[in-house]
Amino acid sequence: MSSPTGNPVLDGPKKLAAAFPNKELSMASLSVHADDYINNHQAVAPPMHVSTTFRYAENPDDLKPWENLNPNAPFDSHIYSRDSAPNSTRLEAILTSLLGAPALTYASGLSAFHAMIVFLNPKRVAIGGGYHGCHGILKLMKKLNGLEKLELESDADLAKLQPGDVIHVETPLNPTGEARDLAYYRRKADELGCYLTVDATFAPPPLQDPFQLGVDIVMHSGTKYFGGHSDLLCGVLAFRPDKAQEWLPALLEERLHLGAVLGSLEGWLGVRSLRTFELRIKRQAESAQKLVDWLVEEKAKEGSLVSEFVTRIQHASQQPEAKEEGSWLRKQMPGGFGPVFSIYLKSEQQAKRLPSKLHLFHHATSLGGVESLIEWRAMSDLDIDKRLLRVSVGVESWDDLRDDLIQGLEALKKDPKAQ
Numbered sequence: 001m002s003s004p005t006g007n008p009v010l011d012g013p014k015k016l017a018a019a020f021p022n023k024e025l026s027m028a029s030l031s032v033h034a035d036d037y038i039n040n041h042q043a044v045a046p047p048m049h050v051s052t053t054f055r056y057a058e059n060p061d062d063l064k065p066w067e068n069l070n071p072n073a074p075f076d077s078h079i080y081s082r083d084s085a086p087n088s089t090r091l092e093a094i095l096t097s098l099l100g101a102p103a104l105t106y107a108s109g110l111s112a113f114h115a116m117i118v119f120l121n122p123k124r125v126a127i128g129g130g131y132h133g134c135h136g137i138l139k140l141m142k143k144l145n146g147l148e149k150l151e152l153e154s155d156a157d158l159a160k161l162q163p164g165d166v167i168h169v170e171t172p173l174n175p176t177g178e179a180r181d182l183a184y185y186r187r188k189a190d191e192l193g194c195y196l197t198v199d200a201t202f203a204p205p206p207l208q209d210p211f212q213l214g215v216d217i218v219m220h221s222g223t224k225y226f227g228g229h230s231d232l233l234c235g236v237l238a239f240r241p242d243k244a245q246e247w248l249p250a251l252l253e254e255r256l257h258l259g260a261v262l263g264s265l266e267g268w269l270g271v272r273s274l275r276t277f278e279l280r281i282k283r284q285a286e287s288a289q290k291l292v293d294w295l296v297e298e299k300a301k302e303g304s305l306v307s308e309f310v311t312r313i314q315h316a317s318q319q320p321e322a323k324e325e326g327s328w329l330r331k332q333m334p335g336g337f338g339p340v341f342s343i344y345l346k347s348e349q350q351a352k353r354l355p356s357k358l359h360l361f362h363h364a365t366s367l368g369g370v371e372s373l374i375e376w377r378a379m380s381d382l383d384i385d386k387r388l389l390r391v392s393v394g395v396e397s398w399d400d401l402r403d404d405l406i407q408g409l410e411a412l413k414k415d416p417k418a419q
């Protein structure tokens with residue numbers, strides 16, 4: 001992890017920005033070029049390096065502990081792949097650019113959450129519903145050091161927080177896609193001297209930028225939108241740029257010891273995925289909004305197919321503040337409300353049986369990929385309402401997805417077990 005000016009994760013974006021002093025490059029351009037400074041070969045597509053170890057300098061006079069500068073590839077110098085490796089470093093360079101904050105990768109979203117809790121080392125964490133796995137990590141921490149879990153939406157619980165504790169907000173929230181007010185929790189964190197951390201997996205930029213609202217650490221399951229093709233596990237931690245000099249070396253050292261690093265294939269796939277990131281996320285969010293609007297409209301029509309089966313539609317766009325000019329929600333999600341939403345059918349049987357009748361939605365868990373997914377959520381979340389279906393919209397045409405839902409509901413109408 002060496003480079004002439006310090007750290008590649010920090011140096012890369014600065015280098016490209018310096019070439020365009022009068023403008024900020026768009027997210028679309030950055031996702032294709034933010035890692036160009038690392039190139040040390042004529043190949044346009046990045047190489048995949050599988051090596052776990054990297055040759056030291058030939059000249060003994062150049063040997064310095066924990067520094068392995070390769071003068072021919074100053075931004076691509078490594079020692080051992082548990083510390084840093086070419087493909088994951090390249091991915092970090094692009095993520096740092098897209099998130100506008102230093103970003104590190106981990107083996108999965110949960111290992112990133114784990115690394116974040118180990119790093120901040122709070123005695124208490126206030127957390128709401130949301131992704132069940134994060135609660136699993138907090139349970140492990142409780143076993144190790146007695147960490148106390150508090151309820152985010154209880155004022156009495158928030159009052160128990162002490163300086164150095166963590167307020168962790170997932171927004172938008174799994175599985176409903178509804179948002180939570182980050183500015184509100186920033187004020188609470190300031191009053192109490194706590195860190196504010198966010199799981200922003202459901203709405204990466206350009207949908208929302210939690211750093212604009214003063215968040216300390218943003219976590220993503222990169223498995224979802226950054227990976228985008230349902231073929232890699234990845235976690236990301238990005239943190240306040242003003243803390244970079246202090247936090248980056250500390251997080252890197254802890255990651256070296258936790259060992260939860262991204263594999264080289266995943267790093268390579270991640271770079272390949274990010275090239276089309278902006279196209280995907282915009283299309284996915286737009287199509288989800290069209291589907292939600294259509295469902296809401298149909299549900300309001302008496303006697304329609306949708307109104308016969310669908311009792312409720314949950315999505316950030318359906319929260320009252322979504323319609324209020326200048327509301328916290330409109331400020332927090334200026335780029336659209338996210339590609340995941342939930343619908344409730346009238347009965348458990350209906351929710352269980354609809355997914356198998358669809359042709360363009362795979363019945364599977366996870367989200368964020370180019371393929372639209374629908375999940376009878378009771379399959380993977382034991383505490384959830386059994387009538388809930390979680391929908392993750394992919395990059396197919398939205399009207400094809402709508403027509404698939406229509407034919408699925410028609411088939412459900414004919415299914416004797418769904419009545």
Ligand SMILES: *Cc1c(COP(=O)(O)O)cnc(C)c1O
Binds near residue numbers: 133202222233
């Ligand atoms: C998937 C997910 C995670 C966990 O990420 P993995 O990459 O599966 O470890 C955490 N939070 C949210 C909101 C998720 O959707």
